[in-house]
Amino acid sequence: LEKSLDVSFSGVKYNEIALFVGLDPFRFLKDIETFELHRSRIPTNLLRSIVEDMDIMLKQYGPLSAHETEEATSRFLSPIFHRLIAEFSFTFRSFPESILEGRATMKGRIEYYLRAFGSVSVLIIQLKLKIGNDKERLDAIAQVIAECDACDWKNSTEGFFVPVFGILWDGTYFQFFKFVGAPKIPHSFLRGAFAGDPPMLRKGLSLPELIPTVTTLPFIQSVRWISETVFDLLLCAHLSSIEA
Incomplete structure (x- = not known):
């Protein structure tokens, strides 16, 4: 509101919010800077438990291509x-499908946001079953920006200044983002x-299709890569929250 933005969460578009984080809306994300991702290795028994749980979900909801609702994909x-x-015991507290108030969106609904030591440091978003084109993907990222800002706004009102990591599943890819807000201008x-x-x-x-009649090795390898990337972001968020 202080930026005179009148944008609802469900309708936020990339060309409306890109300038808010110093991006040119007409360069279509080609001007975005990057931060380096890493993998933090997880024990084999932890990977096995993830895969076994996903196998149970597969039996209940079928493969990703068969899902008819976002809820089925979310549970999978x-x-x-x-x-x-x-693995972090009681450090992270998860708030699923919560409502946050922020500068760019008055009410933004997200899949989960994770608080550590009082600060919101990670948000996990699952959008449509499958995003059809680049414009829809940009608008999905616009929602990530709006929700990261909402998390940052909540943190700043409580005196916490930490980067917010965003994890987006867009129906095809897991994407990872980092929002650095207050007091940076x-x-x-x-x-x-x-x-x-x-x-x-x-x-x-990407997460390959899991088909019961085909070898599961590529799927398991992708789950390990994704899990170890997510785990590394959780470690980074954990450390920054301790410092805050």
Whole structure:
């Protein structure tokens, strides 16, 4: 409101909010800077528990391509986050589908936001079953910006100044973002990328279709890569929250 933005969460568009984080809306995210992603190795038994839980979800909801609702996909993917968050004991507290008030969106509904030591440091968002084109993907990222800002606004009102990590599942890729807000002016929004990745590979990490009649090795390898990336972001958020 202080920026005179009149944008609802459900209707926020990339061309409306890009300037808020110093991006040119007409460059279509080609001007976004990156931060380096890392993988923090997880024990094999933890990976096995994630895969076993996802196998149970597969039996209940079928493969990703068969899902007819966002809720089915959310439950299918939930073992990745539930198992990893549990590794931090009671440090992270999850608030699913919560309403946050912020500068760019008065009411923004998100899948989960995670608080550590009082600060909102991670948000996890699952949008449509499948995003059809680049414009829809940009508008999905616009919602990530709005919700990261809402988290940052909540933190700043309580005296916490920490980066907010955003994890987006857009129906095809897991994408990772970092929002650096107050007291930094202007705010910045960065996309996560692994060292050496060319720009065309920065759309994120994909999760291959899990088909019972085909070897599960590519799926398990992708789950490990995604899980270890998420785990590393949780570690970063944990440390920044301790410092705050």
